[in-house]
Amino acid sequence: MYIKPSLLIGGTEREAREHGDDIVVNPATGVQLAALPIADAGDISDAIAAASTAFPGWSETAPVQRARVLADAAALLRARADDLARMLTLENGKLLAEAKGEIGAAADVFDWFSGEARRGYGRVIPSAADTRMLAIREPVGVVATLSPWNFPVITAAKKIAPALAAGCTVVMKPAEETPGAALAMARCLLDAGLPAGALNVVFGRPADISSQLMAAPEIAKVSFTGSTPVGRHLARLAADGLKRLTMELGGHAPVIVMDDIDMDRALDLAVAGKFRNAGQVCTSATRFFVHGKVYDKFVAGFADRARSIRVGDGLDPQTQMGPLANRRRPPALERLVEDAVACGAEVVAGGARIEGQGFFFQPTVLAGVPANAAAMQEEPFGPLALMVPFRELDEALDAANSVPYGLAAYALTESSRNARRIARGLKSGVVGINTFAASSAETPFGGIRDSGYGLEGGIEGMEAYLVTKFVHEH
Incomplete structure (x- = not known):
């Protein structure tokens, strides 16, 4: 009631x-x-x-x-x-x-x-x-x-x-x-x-x-x-x-995925971090910069997991991702997907609204998303994961910091040396290493820049x- x-x-x-x-x-x-x-x-x-x-x-x-x-x-x-x-x-x-x-x-x-x-x-x-x-x-x-x-x-x-x-x-x-x-x-x-x-x-x-x-x-x-x-x-x-x-x-959180990851653990963390609350989270992982050595395997595994997510009413215990919160969100995401594809991105999972009652959208993964795509500049605020390969860590850090937002940023790596370098290099108020938990009652939370x-x-x-x-x- x-x-x-x-x-x-x-x-x-x-x-x-x-x-x-x-x-x-x-x-x-x-x-x-x-x-x-x-x-x-x-x-x-x-x-x-x-x-x-x-x-x-x-x-x-x-x-x-x-x-x-x-x-x-x-x-x-x-x-x-x-x-x-x-x-x-x-x-x-x-x-x-x-x-x-x-x-x-x-x-x-x-x-x-x-x-x-x-x-x-x-x-x-x-x-x-x-x-x-x-x-x-x-x-x-x-x-x-x-x-x-x-x-x-x-x-x-x-x-x-x-x-x-x-x-x-x-x-x-x-x-x-x-x-x-x-x-x-x-x-x-x-x-x-x-x-x-x-x-x-x-x-x-x-x-x-x-x-x-x-x-x-x-x-x-x-x-x-x-x-x-x-x-x-x-x-x-x-x-x-x-x-x-x-x-x-607003935020537009980057995730730097290194080539030393435990693949299954990294994918489980990343998919859960992306699609929580249907991606409608200011700290939601959005732009995934993935080392070229593991890029194809990571994207394929991420897309497989995204396609298996059961979308439905949040009151149904079988549902794994609920609807978008209002009728404005599905067309906004459709526009971002269409623009990204026009810029050269590939839809490897989802990509469209789910027709019927309610405001549902498929868990979506786009690969090879160029920097000029609107989704790389605007906060999607929905179940949209953007995949981009990189070769050197400096290249990934530059790309991660290329937007004016600085709320949350993440990295997946098994190397403590990489973790320290990434934590120093990311321009963000919150940095998560091998976790997508951005805040708790006892920790400070806030952003920088825009x-x-x-x-x-x-x-x-x-x-x-x-x-x-x-x-x-x-």
């Missing part, structure tokens, strides 16, 4: 005066799940006001008490994981097992920042005998968070958890396509004892909401996960108010939500 979404403002769920159709849709069937509540300017103003009103009390709440709320929310997420995961799969299309994994990862984030809430350390600075110099940490203020549809729970958790741990209050705008899962997480926080107004949730027209949030003087900091063009637009909007920003933007700036997760995750105040007593 899908629960009808609503706005959440000042601790109370609110009906919107307007609703949008064909937005909250089950991507496996194309059927609408619910009409989306559209927040108007008054709703957004009320959400900002509620967060502002709640800020003094929450920021002065003892860190141990804030920690307890976050830990209790984590426990509720785990207790409700089955229902939340089903809702997430209905909205997003990902496998039910992947959805449960995302709920568990979000709970881990709340647990981690429950601990960090107690560690907003300042310091005493040595000074003359008759003075005292202190550096103390304080919450930045009211925070706006904007998160995407591909991981609507974990990306929101990575923003909300450190903000609340630091003592900030939040106006949260989840993706319009996946309102239910985000609301369910917010309800866990309220049920765990978060004060009314400390977390508010609004949906609607993204441009209208972001413009109003950016213009509001009460908003001190914004955290955004999404596309690079939208990130640039938000940065321009934030400039007038000098608002702090954390930007986790993939944004600022970090989420780890001890670094709370830095963006704290300001340092110098106090000199004489």
